[in-house]
Amino acid sequence: MAIRVLVVDDSSFFRRRVSEILDLDPMLKVVDTAANGKEAVEKSRTGSYDVITMDIEMPVMDGISAVREIMKTNPIPVLMFSSLTHDGAQATLDALDAGAMDFLPKRFEDIARSKEEAILLLQQRVKAIARRRPLIAPRSAALRPSASSSALDTAKAGSLASRSRSAPLGGVTPARQVPAPPIERKTAPKRTGKSYQLLAIGTSTGGPVALQKVLTALPANFPHPIVLIQHMPGTFTAAFAARLNTLCQINVKEAEDGDSLRPGHAYLAPGGKQMLLEGRAGAARLRIIDGNDKVNYKPCVDITFASAAKIYGAKVLAVVLTGMGADGREGARLLKDQGANIWAQDEETCVVYGMPQAIAKAGLASESLPLPIIGEAIVNEMSH
Template sequence: MTIRVLVVDDSGFFRRRVSEILAQDPLIEVIDTAADGREAINKAKMLRPDVITMDIEMPVMDGISAVREIMKDTPTPVLMFSSLTHEGARATLEALEAGAMDFLPKRFEDIARSKEEAILQLQQRVKAIARRRPRLASRPASAPPPRPVSPAPLRPGRTEAPAAATERRSLPRRSGKSYQLLAIGTSTGGPVALQTVLTRLPANFPHPIVLVQHMPGTFTSAFAARLDGLCQIRVKEAEDGDALRPGHAYLAPGGRQMLFEGRPGSARLRIMDGNDKVNYKPSVDITFASAAKTYGGRVLAVVLTGMGADGRDGARLLKDQGASIWAQDEDTCVVYGMPQAVARAGIATESLPLPIIGEAIVNEMAG
């Protein structure tokens, strides 16, 4: 069965370009296009596409407003196109708040190293999010009250499990292990998933936290600031030389790699450009592998929603040292790729629904 796509952009050239790229895949059919958000809402109701690609800045109605309206009436997986600027980052986070599932840079040369790879990435993203029909947008499960902040919180478009399913799943039993680090890796669907998890951690969380989210370099500072305003813990974009402190989360900067140096208890972060041959910058595998060398088995590593298998090899190295590895379950993932890779390899000791992961972390590491 083909994936039916509605392409929305005020530029006729960009609509044709996206349509032509998607049409190259025999599993994708572009059923129509729209030139503004209002037209997109009407065509979404009439055509019921499987996926919508959406620009942010458009006349009549912008893409963020259109996503909000679509999620109210005809929830549909939405892939946003964004400029790689600070303002573009803020707007993209607002689009994810509104219910969009994923985003890509609007300049295709920013997606990948070659034209062919960029085309493949766009096709793969559309096919990946098409598998998940979003539910009506809702706020994450209740969390401790955040510190005052001006930006509105991200509200997941589909990451909460049905209430009954969540109620049936109890927290995993505490292992009794001693920990010194919490490490979380994620990709597609990660911004909302990270918010859901991190807002459940108390301000006095006893260990440092490192976060690896596949995201462009211009986005990570805005995303870290947004999380910092929502969470009881402190969140910052990681910098070279940062000393790891309890109750602080360090988000790997986009386009670079995050590693550790020193001894547990006094370790610092090293932020490096890394090898251009590595597919992901930042890479969950690289950060997890470095954590295994520095912290050994005193790590709880959590792999959340995302495409591909980044994190599997690093998680295996951590498990070989005695670390605990958890994965998000399939039902609550936007894309069950990275967690599935860890689970299928037999590395994960727990497969948990997103709404309880934060509470489970507190129970395991700070209970």
């Protein structure tokens, strides 16, 4: 049975264009359209749809308000279309906070190198989020950066300056064993007793909400640096890092070339670039480069994980969260070969069980964990 889609946009040209692209795939069927958010909300209550594609800026009711109403009454997976601007980034993040599952730039030429690639990507994204129940959590006004964010940053700085800066934990690397299938858990796993110096997290589709859930669970005195790789356009990562920084007790920033890795700080790889680690454990720095155009993802989880394996070896906890494809698998393999610990998000709580599934199927994940407990589990594993 074909996936039923509702296409929402105030432009009749764009509604027709999206409908034609989706209907090219026999697994997809556009069964209706709407010209504004109000129509979309009304149709979502009476129609039977598997996915809604939604514009952000529309008359009568905007896309963000529409998503919020749809999630209250009849949650349906929503794919947002947005502009690649600073304002577009802020609005897209608001839509994800409201419950949208994924987003794509409205200008298809911004997401692919050819028309055929753009068509395939849109079709794949719609199929990936279809029939996945949205994970709706209570939202608050704190999700939006405000004038109070600078005060929060000041408070963070004072907290970080007053805490003790202990040296990275040492320890003997345990002998590597043949990987066993990951164990699915509903409670945080027992601490392994491993010694760590770095937390590395990779994600894609569904990642913004997942990262927010994980990072807000970490305390201000988290004892290790954190590198974050989220598939996201370059105009979005600065806004996303700023938003996370307002929500988290740790410090979050968009990574810059030459940044020194500091405990309690998270560094988000800039979109359109590659992020590598160089130097030595305990005194590592970040390199931000353009990278090879033949690499599918910018940033790429595999590339950052591979560089972490060279610098930190066994002293890494790498976590792969929701996302399409298999980015992160080969980097995780290199980390595992060095004795590092690899976790994957479980299927039930993923928006798209692609990247974590690739890790699990390759026998690289020691744990397969539901999203709500991953932050707690990280603190338990790394903070002692």
